[in-house]
Amino acid sequence: MLQTAVGRYERKEVALVDEDSPQGVLLSGEENVAVRIKLEREARGWSTNTLSDRLNEAGFDMNPSAVWRIENRKRRINLDEAIGFAEVFGLDLRNLVGPPQLAAKARAMELIDNVVDTFRETQRANAAHTRARDALDAYLAEHPDIREEAEVMVSHAIAEEATKHLTETYGPPPGERIDADQREPGSEA
Structure with a gap:
């Protein structure tokens, strides 16, 4: 069979x-x-x-x-x-x-290879992040007196990096004020 x-x-x-x-x-x-x-x-x-x-x-x-x-x-x-x-x-x-x-279509294969390669990089970065987070968690388990302050520091640093990345990728959020020194020459206030 x-x-x-x-x-x-x-x-x-x-x-x-x-x-x-x-x-x-x-x-x-x-x-x-x-x-x-x-x-x-x-x-x-x-x-x-x-x-x-x-x-x-x-x-x-x-x-x-x-x-x-x-x-x-x-x-x-x-x-x-x-x-x-x-x-x-x-x-x-x-x-x-x-x-x-x-x-x-050689260009399609190049792009496919690039997608696969960047996915692998993402997987490696995620694994490295998990190891770093596990090491921090293990350290903070031994030092509970600094856990809250360390968690706040990590959260703020990650939020700052995420905001920076989003702004670089997509520009400032709609309605966000642009400082005078950031305006294009010739534009009115």
């Missing part, structure tokens, strides 16, 4: 790959690579022989038949070969394995 379910899943996954629309979003990295290799090769006007020659020149042993079999999903691609294709095409490996529809 398990094998039947797995077989159905594999057929379903393959069915998601529309042969008439090779730029559609795919679910498997290896499928993505196969489609992307063919797209990149054809976009450059290269034959499988030319691509094979370029791979060999770059130090990645590959014959034209292997290129064709990879593109047509008759042969699996290993990591070293994927690195070779990425190098020959001048692509980041992450871009090569991404969904072809997005990967073909």
